[in-house]
Amino acid sequence: MNVNLVLALFFNGIVLGLIYAVVAVGFSLVLGVAQVINFSHGILFAFGAYFFWSISNTAGFWIALFLSPILVAIMGLLIELLLVRRVYGQDPLFGLLITFGFALAMEEVIRMIWGKVARSVSTPFFAQGQLIMGDIIYSKYRIILAIFSLLILLLVWWVITRTSFGAIIKAGMFDSEMISALGHNLPLLRTGIFVIGAFLAGLAGVIAAPLWSIKSGMGTDILMPAFIIALIGGLGSIKGTIIAGLLVGTVTSLAVLFIPRFTDILPYLMLIVVLFYKPKGLFGEVTILGEVREE
Amino acid sequence: MNKKRNILKDPYLIIFLLFFIYPFVPYIGKYKALGSELLIWSIFALSFNLVLGYAGLPSFGHGAFYGVGTYATALTIMHFYSKDVIIPLVVAAFFGGLFTFLYGYLIKRKRGIYFALLTIAFTQILYVIGFRWDEVTGGETGITSLKIGTFLGISLKDPLYFYYFIFLLFVFALIIIRRIANSPVGKVLLALKQDEKRAQYLGFNTEKYVWYIFTVSGIFAGLAGGMYCLLHSSAFADTLHWTKSGDVVMATLLGGGLVNFYGPIVGSLIFITAREFLSAFWDNWMLLYGLSFIIIILFIPTGLLGIVEKIREKKHIDSINNGNNNSTMNGKSRPTKILTKEER
Numbered sequence: 001m002n003v004n005l006v007l008a009l010f011f012n013g014i015v016l017g018l019i020y021a022v023v024a025v026g027f028s029l030v031l032g033v034a035q036v037i038n039f040s041h042g043i044l045f046a047f048g049a050y051f052f053w054s055i056s057n058t059a060g061f062w063i064a065l066f067l068s069p070i071l072v073a074i075m076g077l078l079i080e081l082l083l084v085r086r087v088y089g090q091d092p093l094f095g096l097l098i099t100f101g102f103a104l105a106m107e108e109v110i111r112m113i114w115g116k117v118a119r120s121v122s123t124p125f126f127a128q129g130q131l132i133m134g135d136i137i138y139s140k141y142r143i144i145l146a147i148f149s150l151l152i153l154l155l156v157w158w159v160i161t162r163t164s165f166g167a168i169i170k171a172g173m174f175d176s177e178m179i180s181a182l183g184h185n186l187p188l189l190r191t192g193i194f195v196i197g198a199f200l201a202g203l204a205g206v207i208a209a210p211l212w213s214i215k216s217g218m219g220t221d222i223l224m225p226a227f228i229i230a231l232i233g234g235l236g237s238i239k240g241t242i243i244a245g246l247l248v249g250t251v252t253s254l255a256v257l258f259i260p261r262f263t264d265i266l267p268y269l270m271l272i273v274v275l276f277y278k279p280k281g282l283f284g285e286v287t288i289l290g291e292v293r294e295e
Numbered sequence: 296m297n298k299k300r301n302i303l304k305d306p307y308l309i310i311f312l313l314f315f316i317y318p319f320v321p322y323i324g325k326y327k328a329l330g331s332e333l334l335i336w337s338i339f340a341l342s343f344n345l346v347l348g349y350a351g352l353p354s355f356g357h358g359a360f361y362g363v364g365t366y367a368t369a370l371t372i373m374h375f376y377s378k379d380v381i382i383p384l385v386v387a388a389f390f391g392g393l394f395t396f397l398y399g400y401l402i403k404r405k406r407g408i409y410f411a412l413l414t415i416a417f418t419q420i421l422y423v424i425g426f427r428w429d430e431v432t433g434g435e436t437g438i439t440s441l442k443i444g445t446f447l448g449i450s451l452k453d454p455l456y457f458y459y460f461i462f463l464l465f466v467f468a469l470i471i472i473r474r475i476a477n478s479p480v481g482k483v484l485l486a487l488k489q490d491e492k493r494a495q496y497l498g499f500n501t502e503k504y505v506w507y508i509f510t511v512s513g514i515f516a517g518l519a520g521g522m523y524c525l526l527h528s529s530a531f532a533d534t535l536h537w538t539k540s541g542d543v544v545m546a547t548l549l550g551g552g553l554v555n556f557y558g559p560i561v562g563s564l565i566f567i568t569a570r571e572f573l574s575a576f577w578d579n580w581m582l583l584y585g586l587s588f589i590i591i592i593l594f595i596p597t598g599l600l601g602i603v604e605k606i607r608e609k610k611h612i613d614s615i616n617n618g619n620n621n622s623t624m625n626g627k628s629r630p631t632k633i634l635t636k637e638e639r
Contacts, residue, residue, distance in 0.1 A: 093353035101588020108582040
């Protein structure tokens, strides 16, 4: 087996895993605090990429980089205020369905606005070309992407574990009623988390745009990995989400060597195995997954 | 008087009659394939509703068992037996049941979001297998142009004969599903939907009931999948994708499966016709489809029959207030509570 090939696949897996993790962190926070399976998370990712494509074509790279995630965050705010807020505390299926319906409708809106053809964004000028390390030639953009994703994840981790806002978020996952009893504004917290989640999804869409072709189905495609990683890592654990992201990314990437056609199955199998042995996920402290009975 | 009300409350005979005369109704009767599709979907949605509406389990991967049925029938016809259509359908029902039986064993203890997510994961695994395993499933192109056999020697090439063949199976399926839903098992499931702990304290092994109903549901979902394969003489991996499982949830909720046994039929009727006509006239019909999810959840979460049920309940309460106790609610009307409000 070619060592260089294995290394290249391994690096690809890490980059992929880090992007997945950025998407999954937002999904996980929303699921933890708002207790809603947010199926519109994927479409927000897609909107990030499309906004980036449109804005960078007219106003340039940097403006697009800053503006697109903010636009997506505003979308997230509207979704929360108009739709998701109505289903808090109801059957989990309702939250899932309302965001799923929204995602279906928006996917069609994307097709109406941007057409059915896949778009592509060129890599920014400073990240073009290859990096040569001995035998290995690797794309510069992927390396910058990995570092940038890692920085975002570390920032989120820092906010959650080291600030008082993070403490409230964590407490909200454990006992949302207690949060309001202690005088914190729970609806506001939920809205805030939803907006942050949307922002992260949009940002992930922006940075992944040069890597993948931009198409209307990209939201549906990323949703499943994100939700798998959020559950494998465990809700409320940023560390777990990062590790799960890297795990899923590298395993699916390396599995190309062994079962090229069935790599897509592995994340689901990993999810099922993890959920059966550790229902709270690898590093999860809380669970909202219904009554998980200790057996 | 009393008899009349019973027919309206449990109108399966009316439903049979309507579907029986459908092909001869002017203007709409000529869409026989659409009618067949509607009957197939009704069976699928009715079987799904045993899990969602009766046991209260949010399965979001029921397309898996429908898809298993489709492939089971297609593979049987292609490789083993294509003379009669009954055997491929039995195989479909068998495999639908087998998959739910095995999978039910794994997830019979899981509830709520956990249950929903595991069912999604399962249907996605099957989707990848169906989509990639070219040698067996035909991969992306699927299995197409199957030779459809006869039913007891009668050729099903004529859409009219095919419609009545599907109608026979529909009658058979509806009677059995209705019987199960109205049996003590159905009552136990309703109890466990409302409060599982209490049902357990009453001595019911709720896990066993969940497992049982999941398997029964899988048998009929597989059967419906097999019939779908016969209708289109093909099988595709598309039916296994998790987004397709949303369709049956949508149809069931729309009709009011949460509160009424016949909700899934009403929902399928609206869903199938709307899909067929909208997609013919408007490319972007998916927009309306997505929005209708939102509208249903926000405004009519108990579905169309839920509204009827509410009016009926109100009448009942009014009549009690008027001192008229004669119109007792019989066991047919189901509790409207599925919204398990946060009780922590």
